[in-house]
Amino acid sequence: MLGALARKVFGTPNDRKVKTTRPLVAQINALEDQFSGLSDEALVEKTREFQKRAQGGESLDALLPEAFANCREAARRALGLRAFDVQLLGGIFLHQGNIAEMKTGEGKTLVATFPAYLNALSGKGVHVVTVNDYLAKRDAEWMSKVFSQLGLTTGVVYPFQPEAEKRTAYAADVTYATNNELGFDYLRDNMKGSIEEMVQRGHNFAIVDEVDSILIDEARTPLIISGPSQDRSELYVTLNQFIPQLAEEAFKLDEKSRNATFTEEGNDVLERLLSDAGVLPEGQTLYDPESTTIVHHANQALRAHKLFLRDQHYIVRDDEIVLIDEFTGRMMKGRRLSDGLHQAIEAKEGVKIQPENVTLASVTFQNYFRLYDKLAGMTGTAATEAEEFAEIYKLGVVEVPTNRPIARQDEHDRVYRTGAEKYAAVIEAIKEANAKGQPMLVGTTSIEKSEMLSEMLKKAGIAHNVLNARQHEAEAQIVADAGKPGMVTIATNMAGRGTDIQLGGNVEMKVMEALKADPEANPDELRARIEAEHAEDKRKVLEAGGLYVLATERHESRRIDNQLRGRSGRQGDPGRSLFFLSLDDDLMRIFGSERLDKVLSTLGMKEGEAIVHPWVNKSLERAQSKVEARNFDIRKQLLKFDDVMNDQRKAIFSQRREIMETNEVGEVAADMRHQLIDDLIDTHMPPRSYPEQWDIEGLREAVRERLNMDLPLADWAEEEGVDQELMAERIEKASDDYMAEKAQGFGAETMSQIEKQVLLQMIDQKWRDHLVTLEHLRSVVGFRGYAQRDPLSEYKTESFQLFESLLDGLRGDVTQQLARIRPLTEAERAEMMAKVTKQQQAPAEAKPEAEATPGGEVTAEAPGFDESDPATWGNPSRNDPCPCGSGKKFKHCHGAI
Structure with missing residues (x-):
């Protein structure tokens, strides 16, 4: 009662925000006659003037009235639409980094052009994010008329777009794209081999249309780029045959949390069926550690049968399972469920089972969109999720009044x-x-x-x-x-x-x-x-x-x-x-x-x-708010775990970028080599140990394996006054001389390129392995709760230890790979060229085995190249022939995403 009275007297916080912004709209309206009298060329000249002022240090807030007036006039000429005052209000709130809640039919597509134009003046680009490719293309085509009237360029990004076209689209002043494509391009960019191949040019300002759908509904599922792993089709098919044989008492369904589990009785029945089918070896039970994989896939088969319904959660089209977005009802072509669940549904529906994938790169929408210096959004419905927007994205929600009363x-x-x-x-x-x-x-x-x-x-x-x-x-x-x-x-x-x-x-x-x-x-x-x-x-x-x-x-x-x-x-x-x-x-x-x-x-x-009765409405809304709160908790939990990985992701991606940007990676490789030598000394000649406790033979073997050098370490160790520091200095000098000689043989420029490629390959390989390990850790760390330990704290501690071991392993592998590389002899080069020619003439023939000398040195032009090992291929362009020798383009073979 008192709250309602206070709102009548003082207005709501939302009313006050709208009221304080009205004077800005009045300023824009006051400029309307001035701008409507300008020629088309003068509108473009105004844009050039604003760009100089913005890039010269004038704040965008100071430019706002003039820029909005210019944009309104351009839209009137290009589209025949004069923006209402409430549309200008919405544009101002977007520029300020808020979510503008505007009802359907209020013209949100036009509203976005105002803050997009103003923020594009800085020259850093603006991304307008839509929920599907149709809308991205439609809005880009429609609103490009406004931007071209103002002298700005517009781009649109869509799936399977040629790389050159995509790079041009991102270089435009305003770029329209879907949230999925932006996220995937960010991940792909951080798997590229050079700066020139990257398509995105930073994250300045994003306006997200249907912001609740993108930042809330879809934020439960991370974006993942994956590659194929081992084929387990037979296991999926076998388990699929057993699930329909189970009675209702064999499993429990929890529809609230979308989970299904076997009862003790169900486990016994399943164990018997699996033993009879020979899937479980004799004497092995489902409770044995060796049965973890089988139990996991049995649970996924149960979920596929009992919780995923055809024509509700997915449809079958062209011998393929196509997921349906539960929030928008749209098909999500190309999206797959992880952890073998998609394969279990394929087995259930009798379609071709695609092999499971391993994660190559991954990011959540929360962490992707938090990369932007400024974020804003539009939707017809955001007020019910205002708390989540504020807590996760630091976004305020402002309800913009309708142009006419509802x-x-x-x-x-x-x-x-x-x-x-x-x-x-x-x-x-x-x-x-x-x-x-x-x-x-x-x-x-x-x-x-x-x-x-x-x-x-x-x-x-x-x-x-x-x-x-x-x-x-x-x-x-x-x-x-x-x-x-x-x-x-x-x-x-x-x-x-x-x-x-x-x-x-x-x-x-x-x-x-x-x-x-x-x-x-x-x-x-x-x-x-x-x-x-x-x-x-x-x-x-x-x-x-x-x-x-x-x-x-x-x-x-x-x-x-x-x-x-x-x-x-x-x-x-x-x-x-x-x-x-x-x-x-x-x-x-x-x-x-x-x-x-x-x-x-x-x-x-x-x-x-x-x-x-109104009471029925209220009770239903309470039930809905409970579901919303539970979904918010799921997303918060996902984000807490992903934040741990996000710090590591940023460290790896920034390291990759630094390596790609520099032409002198020799210092990085040398630092890694020296650090490795220090580690080897610490291991075999521990600090504060006596000479008789040193493992000189073990150190000699480690130096031979890691640095590809056979040094007289035993003789050095017997010299008087030799300690750990002197031994490390001698090994470092010997390795520096060895690598300098190698660089002379290749030529400085070639050696620099080899070092860069080896570093990038090894970072990517180690990061991929690390992601798989983190996935496994994430799936089991929840059980630590039974031991009264916080799963999130345990995950943070162990993932940090894993990351440290990743960096240690990286130093060792990079040093070892570079130490073993050597230029090809003329005979080897001629033999290799003959093989390539033969392979191109007969692409269907069996692949020749990789060459290696008896000493274990790699003898390919690219360091460590092996046709049968994708980890050694570097970063082939997507349109190049696949290095595996299939004769297909890389993007249609091993590079398929």
Whole structure:
């Protein structure tokens, strides 16, 4: 009561933010006449003037009013759109590094151009991030008209883009891309062999569209670049045959945490089946340490069968399992589940089983987007997750007022006893609205449910469109038609992303369709006719009550429900939203439907009756907020573990970059060699030990193996006055002379390149091995909790020790590899060229074995090259022939990502 009164008197914190920003909008409006009088060339001249001022030290905040006024005028000329004051407000909040919550239809795509233009003046580039490739391309094409009017360049990044084109796109002033492609390019860049091959040029400012979807929903899963590992297809197939044979008491399902485990009884049955099939060796049980891999894959097979449902979590297309994004309903082509779970689903569906992968590089979206100097975001629904945005990304959420008051009626949920009663009521509601010509958007939570409802509507004789992952390509067209009179559109929760539902239909889409059908038609006459038809259609829809959003279930997240609701009532249009629920729905079933069922039974509700009350809405929202809180905890936990790895990732990536940027890596290699010598001395001639305790023979062997030198260490050790320090100095001098002689043989420039390649190869190889080790550590460290030890602290301690051993191993391997390298003799060079020629002429022939001399020295042009060992190939360009000799391009063979 007092809080409500205080808000009336003082306003909310959000109201105060909006109020303090209004004077800036007034300044921009005051400049409008001045900028509208400029010529097209003068607008570009203004941009050049702003760039000089920004790069000369003037703050972007000082430039904001003029820059926004210039951008508004350019947008008016290029697109015929004059930005509303609330759009300028949204742009200002984005520039300040906030999330602007703007309702559907408020023109977020145009809003992003203002802060993007202002921040691009610094010359460091701006990334505009979208949720899918279609929107990235569409927005880039559409908004590039504004940026080119201002004299700026625009780029778009998409999957499988040629490297040169991608580099140009990143070099543009404003670059449009999806979150996945940005993250993967960051990882790929840090696997490249030279600075010239890298495509990204830093992380200055990012504006994230649908920020809640990208930074929250998708942040539970890290981005991983992986390579193939050993093939275990037979194990997946065998385990897949056993799971259907298990009775219900053999396993337990926890739907809340999406987990499945075997009971003791289930373990006994599984053990017997596996022993009979010969998978478990005689005398070995599932509880033995040797059975860890089998137990892991058995658990994944159980999860694949009991928790992953076809047409809900994935679809089968072209003999391939394609995952469905649980938040947007879109297909995630190319994305795979890890730890053998994807293979278990492939075995279940009888499609070709792809081999498991090992991680080559990985990053979470949280840590990728925290690389940016400044971050901002836009969405229609962010307020419910404001705490997470503030805690993880240091982003504030500001609700931007709508241009016109919202006229949509949001009705209380209707709850039915059973799913059958609910769907019967849904069909009746659709019939009723359809009869008066009201367009409807019917929301479902899965493909399966959308297709079931579609069948019901077919039986009822109601024409409709279905929008789900199967109709992904037709999304824009279906959404554009969704506002036509009497149109019924069934959609999974991807409803309308990126394309507004306009009452009466989308004029631009209709004009494009008509021009495709009749290219000879006069565009102006065609547009006039279509606009007249549209005006009549819009009138009919307005009379019928605007767009009716009917949802058949609540989602786990309130944001997804709000996104669906927000499709109706754009720009002050009338509309209506209503949720139909039943006690059979997943959310109701998992979160306390029994109590509600008892209440309904006590009230003596008849079949087909619904309960409608604000209390029901509140209790459901409480259940949703519980799920949101649990998901937040999952993401926080993921981030805590990834932060440990992130410090190591930054250290490795910055080390790689330093090596790529310098032409003099000899000093780095020499430091590593000297450090290795110190370590060898400490091991074999420990400090404060007597000469008789020294292991000189062991030191001689280690020097021979690591430094490729046979030194008279025993003779040196017998000399009077020789101690550890003098021994280290002598070995260092001998190794420096040996490497200097080697460099003379190769030539200084060639030696420098060899050192650089060896360093980069070894860093990559060690980092890959380290990632695999960390994955294994992460999977078992949770059990330390049973011993009253904090898993996160244990993970930090052990991962740090592992990282130190990585650096120690790196010094030893780099030194050993460089010590064994030598130039080819003329005879060896001629023999190698003959082999290459033969290989090119007959690429299908068996691969020749790598050459090595009896002394173990590598005799290839590239240091340590071995066709059968990808770790020795360096960093081939993606369009080069694959070094394995298959005859394919590297990107289609071992370089496939």
